[in-house]
Amino acid sequence: MKAVWYEGFGPADQVLIHGEMPTPDPAPGEVLVRVHASGINPSDVKLRAGARPGATMAYPRIVPHSDGAGVIEAVGEGVDPARVGQRVWLWNACWQRALGTAAEYVALPAHQAVPLPDGTSFTEGACLGIPAMTAWYALFRDGPIAGKTVLITGGAGTVGRYACQMAALGGARVITTVSSTEKAAHSGASDWVNYREADVAETVRDMTGGDGVDRIVEVDFAANQAASLALIKPGGTIASYASASQMAPELAFYPFMFLNVTLQMLIIYQLDHATHARGEAQLSDWLAAGKLTHAVVPGGTLADTAAAHAKVEAGQKLGTVVVEV
Structure with missing residues (x-):
């Protein structure tokens, strides 16, 4: 699959690599999602820059971005096969994990892939997690x-x-x-x-x-x-x-x-699963009723991720910068 990753902290245009890496397989309890949009938050660019106090590379290679949206293509053992084909939004994809949403595919725990109403686009869904x-x-x-x-x-x-x-x-x-x-x-x-x-x-x-x-x-x-x-x-x-x-x-x-x-x-x-699920349910109701609007700032495609990070760091955008995958 195509992905973006870094193997050391630094400026986006110097450390972000756009290339090919193996497509992950869903482990038991996980789903494999074909990512269509990846949201970039200030925390993502700070982590890539090593700007957090005491920051160290937790993994030799990190695919960034916690938020995203896409379609479930496969499920691991213990996950309902009926979820294949479901549109979902993603959260905490890169929290204490090496592989986030800046890739064509991401495997993550099934509860971190939340059903996305048909009336909400993938780019909008990529704004929900954080x-x-x-x-x-x-x-x-x-x-x-x-x-x-x-x-x-x-x-x-x-x-x-x-x-x-x-x-x-x-x-x-x-x-x-x-x-x-x-x-x-x-x-x-x-x-x-x-x-x-x-x-x-x-x-x-x-x-x-x-x-x-x-x-x-x-x-x-x-x-x-x-x-x-x-x-x-x-x-x-x-x-x-x-x-x-x-x-x-x-x-x-x-x-x-x-x-x-x-x-x-x-x-x-750090939100506990029960409280997060309560929030997901409320968001789902509002989204299904068309009651929330979203401020999506186009960030280009996966190949443009470094420039999209720079847009976040500049601090002048109004909304969430999203790259389409």
Whole structure:
């Protein structure tokens, strides 16, 4: 099969190799998927670059990318043969594994291949594993959010845009922060604040009649800690999936404690199977009903993977970069 891989960390155009490698066979409990689209997330490019603290090559050769979509072509022992021919979206394909979705075929545990509704394209399905599931978990880990007010920072981001949609579908009032009117439109939220032009805490306070918000889906915990503290209601939750501005921020422990705030630091890779399945079911319902839209940024074909990684690293795209396989 054709695939892209690397055998050492470094710049994409120097370490990514496009070539031929053996097609894997599905082991017991696995499915073999013919990949049609491979989603590229910031975590994928950081891993390839060796940018994670203490990063080492866990395997001599790594095929990158955790997310993707395609069709099941074969199943291993113990997997229902009726799944052959099923359209699926994939998650955690390259989490603690050597072979991800940047290849024509990938073999992975059957539960990591989730049925993809016919109305959702493969390129759209390749956006679900990390961005959409992170948004879902940040919003619904604790249960329903109907009637709540949710602040989503970075609503134009890959996670933020999904979170804006899902929070509204869950019956919450949505407020988001963005850096331009273009990004406000991209987020889809009707209530938004340009954080470059206005004081977020003051503006959101005014928008909520001084009440603040019940939940914050946070794209940069360190950068926004002061505003979060000013806005979160007593008993509220801050669900943060990144803190890029400062990886080890100083925590305002007692101010948060006296508000009885729940701080949730989340990473979708570590989600337990039962909770992940609950999220998959909710996504499936929304997808089947056509209630979610997707921001797909074309990344070319498998041979263009290095350039697609560069597009992710540039940070200017609005959506998930996807290569078609």
